[in-house]
Amino acid sequence: MLVRLSAFFLATVFLMSFAARAADAVPGPDPHSLANTQDFRVRHLSLDLTADFTHKRLAGYVDLQLQRLDPAARQVVLDTRELTVSAVEQLGKPAQALKFRLGEAQPILGAPLYIDLPASSTAQELTLRVHYQTSPQASGLQWLDPSQTAGKQHPYLYSQSQAIHARSWIPLQDTPQVRLTYDAHIRTPPQLMAVMSAANDPDAKRNGDYRFEMPQAIPSYLIALGVGDLVFKPIGSRTGVYAEPGVVESAAHEFADVESMIEACEKLFGPYRWGRYDLLILPPSFMWGGMENPRLTFLTPTVIAGDRSLVSLIAHELAHSWSGNLVTNANWDSMWLNEGFTVYLERRIIEALYGKERYEMEDVLGLQSLQRDVASLTAAGDGALTRLVVDLKGRDPDDAFSEVPYEKGRLFLGFLESRLGRAELDKFLRGYFDRFAFQSVSTQTFIDYLAEHELNRPSARVSLAEVNVWLDEPGIPSLAVLPHSEAFTRIDLQRDAWLKGQRKAGDLATAKWTTYEWLHFLDNLPADLAGARLGELDAAFHLTASTNAMVAHSWLLDAIRAGYAPAWPRLEQYLTSIGRRKLVKDLYEELLKTPDGKQMAQRIYAKARPLYQIPLVQQLDELIGKPAY
Ligand code: BES
Ligand code: ZN
Numbered sequence: 001m002l003v004r005l006s007a008f009f010l011a012t013v014f015l016m017s018f019a020a021r022a023a024d025a026v027p028g029p030d031p032h033s034l035a036n037t038q039d040f041r042v043r044h045l046s047l048d049l050t051a052d053f054t055h056k057r058l059a060g061y062v063d064l065q066l067q068r069l070d071p072a073a074r075q076v077v078l079d080t081r082e083l084t085v086s087a088v089e090q091l092g093k094p095a096q097a098l099k100f101r102l103g104e105a106q107p108i109l110g111a112p113l114y115i116d117l118p119a120s121s122t123a124q125e126l127t128l129r130v131h132y133q134t135s136p137q138a139s140g141l142q143w144l145d146p147s148q149t150a151g152k153q154h155p156y157l158y159s160q161s162q163a164i165h166a167r168s169w170i171p172l173q174d175t176p177q178v179r180l181t182y183d184a185h186i187r188t189p190p191q192l193m194a195v196m197s198a199a200n201d202p203d204a205k206r207n208g209d210y211r212f213e214m215p216q217a218i219p220s221y222l223i224a225l226g227v228g229d230l231v232f233k234p235i236g237s238r239t240g241v242y243a244e245p246g247v248v249e250s251a252a253h254e255f256a257d258v259e260s261m262i263e264a265c266e267k268l269f270g271p272y273r274w275g276r277y278d279l280l281i282l283p284p285s286f287m288w289g290g291m292e293n294p295r296l297t298f299l300t301p302t303v304i305a306g307d308r309s310l311v312s313l314i315a316h317e318l319a320h321s322w323s324g325n326l327v328t329n330a331n332w333d334s335m336w337l338n339e340g341f342t343v344y345l346e347r348r349i350i351e352a353l354y355g356k357e358r359y360e361m362e363d364v365l366g367l368q369s370l371q372r373d374v375a376s377l378t379a380a381g382d383g384a385l386t387r388l389v390v391d392l393k394g395r396d397p398d399d400a401f402s403e404v405p406y407e408k409g410r411l412f413l414g415f416l417e418s419r420l421g422r423a424e425l426d427k428f429l430r431g432y433f434d435r436f437a438f439q440s441v442s443t444q445t446f447i448d449y450l451a452e453h454e455l456n457r458p459s460a461r462v463s464l465a466e467v468n469v470w471l472d473e474p475g476i477p478s479l480a481v482l483p484h485s486e487a488f489t490r491i492d493l494q495r496d497a498w499l500k501g502q503r504k505a506g507d508l509a510t511a512k513w514t515t516y517e518w519l520h521f522l523d524n525l526p527a528d529l530a531g532a533r534l535g536e537l538d539a540a541f542h543l544t545a546s547t548n549a550m551v552a553h554s555w556l557l558d559a560i561r562a563g564y565a566p567a568w569p570r571l572e573q574y575l576t577s578i579g580r581r582k583l584v585k586d587l588y589e590e591l592l593k594t595p596d597g598k599q600m601a602q603r604i605y606a607k608a609r610p611l612y613q614i615p616l617v618q619q620l621d622e623l624i625g626k627p628a629y
Helices: 007-020 245-254 258-269 312-319 336-354 356-379 404-420 422-435 443-455 464-472 486-499 515-523 531-541 549-562 565-575 581-591 595-611 614-624
Strands: 040-052 057-068 075-080 084-090 099-102 111-116 125-133 141-144 156-159 179-187 193-196 209-219 225-228 231-234 239-243 277-281 296-299 327-329 439-441
Touching (some): 084 099, 179 193, 179 225, 193 209, 231 245, 239 245, 239 258, 245 277, 258 277, 258 312, 258 336, 296 312, 312 336, 327 336, 336 356, 336 404, 356 404, 356 486, 356 515, 404 422, 404 464, 443 464, 486 515, 515 549, 531 549, 531 565, 549 581, 565 581, 565 595, 581 595, 595 614
Parallel strands (some): 040 179, 277 296
Antiparallel strands (some): 040 057, 057 125, 075 111, 084 125, 099 111, 141 156, 156 225, 179 209, 193 225, 231 239
16 A cells, blocks of 8 residues: 555655654654563563452563564563562573563653563564562552442452553553553452453353453553453343443443444444453442443443433443554554544444434533633643643653543544535544554554545645644634534523522423433532522432432532532542542542631541542542541
């Protein structure tokens, strides 16, 4: 394909892109990895690990199959964090012990593992075996006591490797630029079941000895493991749920639409290429809503609302099977390539399944959270993070997280849709997924592809200058085509009437309101509303008792702002039973704004902290202060 491109064309593209974005012309080394990926590339890894719940550690070895890119290279550098490495050998006949050294740990990146190869080592392909064990504090693993699970009988372990936590449980090249296949042999206590982001056998005998194979090349952040008292319930022929026995029925009911979602996405963007699509329901300490681990999305239980109202989260994680897992951002500065595309696909799935009105509502809620994040980042002097392409060098990607790559990325694709038309954009996206399937791409790759298919055409409907506004300018560009929801306009009218005292709370026409109408109503109450007014709403709609985790979150934020004390017990119960960052962090932030609130935040946090996932604890320790136990 490349050879057939004319030299003229290549030169044009090169010059254009060079002129436009000199700094990002080739995906350089990943600022979040210490591995020497220019010298060696890991192509495959084999894990042999035992999950030791008593000591909260994984122990065993990993075999890394490496390809030498630089013939002169004699040292392999891997990413690690808080790993104890006991030996490194080069496999072969005979196997050979190698000299290794862990470098000094850096606060964000961890410690480089230097492995020296003998001077005589010239083979193109080599396999290194690293014997190691993880720390109980590994940032990418969460070890839960039985009390922190639904069933309260058995412990639970899950991993979360994105963005740069895989290195805390596997020594490897921890950068999304490198793709690898893997297999694993995992030993657990015999009463537990292990699952991975790989081919899982729903009928695997529960004996504590499990084997997995992932034959498709994926980036390291998608390697994932879950261990617990798990059972499987099929949903469709290629879909199903793994969960604790007490949760599996409600989960299978909640996510019944997953097969239709796959079909909708396939129709728009090409075949689902991963075989099965299963869900793993995690305990409530999971700090994310969902994680798109291939073949096995990891999910917070807080989306099981009972009425399927929060399933856009599944649409989102499923959509990553195209945007993210198939075509992957080459580093975290370009995370919008994963998340922005995925939000756009997610909304298209929602529209296909549930119609335009629902699509518009979810879209407007997304825009509102973007607007809030842009405002608060700008106010905090972090306006640079409101660009689509960010510079995260020297920063922890977890700390720089915001709605910007998600919802601004979605607006950028919406802008392209408005110029190209839907049919054309769909064709473009489908072509993009096909062209870069199983590859990692930089923002520049995307621009080049867009240039080839649109920007460079004589009749181009989008210019490079416009694209660069989207990618490089802070905030929401005036080019954006903002979503709008008529249903929400009607909610605004009702809210106004209630606020002005023209209508009583009990007379609001809420009977047909769905979760989205409630979120819009609650998220847009005036900041200085009196507590008594919330009392009116509570009396009419029992919002303090809402079991919908999203509605309760919006309500509790309002309650903190208004000083509405009847909600305090619910607030405490909420914060001590849910560890999803999006739901708890801003509640604490809101509490911290007043001296009384701060006291409450510190008291509740001291109680809740053991439930939360390690990276969230790090963030909240910084925000609230480490409790003095
Ligand atoms: N891949 C992300 C989760 C993630 C992002 C983990 C960055 C670590 C670092 C996942 O697809 C995601 O975006 N989850 C969202 C839900 C979604 C509906 C916006 C979440 O967890 O809130
Ligand atoms: Zn995502």
